[in-house]
Amino acid sequence: GNLANSVSAHAARLGMDCCVFIPNNLEAGKRLGSAIFDPTILAIAGNYDDVNRLCTQVADRYGWGFVNINLRSYYAEGAKTMGFEIVEQLGWKYPDHLVSPVAGGTLLPRIARGLRELRTIGLVEGELPKIHAAQAAGCAPVVNAILAGEDYPEPVKPDTIAKSIAIGNPADGYQVVQTIKATGGTGAAVSDEQIVDAIRLLARTEGIFTEPAGGTTLAATIDLVKRGVIKPGESVVVCVTGNGYKTAEVVEGKLQEPVQLSRAFKDFEAWWQGRQNTELVSS
Numbered sequence: 001g002n003l004a005n006s007v008s009a010h011a012a013r014l015g016m017d018c019c020v021f022i023p024n025n026l027e028a029g030k031r032l033g034s035a036i037f038d039p040t041i042l043a044i045a046g047n048y049d050d051v052n053r054l055c056t057q058v059a060d061r062y063g064w065g066f067v068n069i070n071l072r073s074y075y076a077e078g079a080k081t082m083g084f085e086i087v088e089q090l091g092w093k094y095p096d097h098l099v100s101p102v103a104g105g106t107l108l109p110r111i112a113r114g115l116r117e118l119r120t121i122g123l124v125e126g127e128l129p130k131i132h133a134a135q136a137a138g139c140a141p142v143v144n145a146i147l148a149g150e151d152y153p154e155p156v157k158p159d160t161i162a163k164s165i166a167i168g169n170p171a172d173g174y175q176v177v178q179t180i181k182a183t184g185g186t187g188a189a190v191s192d193e194q195i196v197d198a199i200r201l202l203a204r205t206e207g208i209f210t211e212p213a214g215g216t217t218l219a220a221t222i223d224l225v226k227r228g229v230i231k232p233g234e235s236v237v238v239c240v241t242g243n244g245y246k247t248a249e250v251v252e253g254k255l256q257e258p259v260q261l262s263r264a265f266k267d268f269e270a271w272w273q274g275r276q277n278t279e280l281v282s283s
Contacts, residue, residue, distance in 0.1 A: 001033075001164045002241070002242060003068060004020045004030070007039075008038075011037070011039060012037040018037075019064075020039045021044055022034075022043055022044065026043070026163065027247045027249065028249075029246035030164075030246045047166060048158070048163075048166060049168050056070075072106070080114035083110070083113065083114025093124065093126070094124060094128060096234040096235045096236065097185075097229075097234060097236045098131045099131075099132045099224070100132070101134050101217050102134065102135050102165065102170065102176055103164065103170065103213075104172060105142065105173045105175060106171075106172055107241070109176055109179040112183065115129070116128065130185040130229075131183045132180065132185040132187060132188065132229070133180055133186075133187035134187070134217040135188075135220075136161075136166065136189065136212070137160070137190060138158060138191075139156060139165065140187075140189035141155060141168060142176050142177060144156070146180055146186055147186070153169075153170060153173040153176075156169075160192055160212075161192045161195065162195055162212035162213055163212070164242060165212075165213045187220075189220075190216060190220050195212050195250075196215065197215075198216070198218035198219035199212065199215035201218065202215070208240065209245065210240045210241075210243065211246055214240035214244075
């Protein structure tokens, strides 16, 4: 995903050897995003949790540096800059709510850290937004913990189309739960069907094509609105973290098919007039 692509690109620019460890069922578009920079890609038979476990063993035995494992502090510090950008783009104000996807748990608490740091140095005032976790129902250890009032997420076995956030044993799960509790937020777990519907909604209303992680945050936001957690008139930032072209297969067969016409003008005219007549009847 985004992390592997970034590491591969930076390694290529610096002339460094790079290995990318991925689950062997990762979407083709995500593999391409890294493969173009010519790293060594190791496709592991298992899910993200299995891959992370193997990487931890490799780091321990061979002293390799993994951006999201034994170099995680640098990775996490980068994640908090999303909080900086949110406040800046809102005109140096906090929103009332912020909805973030949760995978390994790095992003959400670091966004909160960025928001707090801006307040500490006087660039923004007021209370932090209520921060909410968005997860797929097929992999929702953090949301399950929040709704059950627990501090530590119980690991789950992932089963969802949202593969980029399908981490059943999040490394920073405790920090996520504590951040959400501290800001008065909550969580929402949404089905794969809701995720795809949200992907399509975002595309046709905002011109943004997102991957399932982004569909998850929007679907979760819709759920929070329906539940009355987010009220009318309150400002909301929905974190959309990935491009849909990497995971185009999740919407295959769910989109409108092209209208098939010959190259003759009369065929176009017949189609256009028929459409206008249909719209007239509908109205």
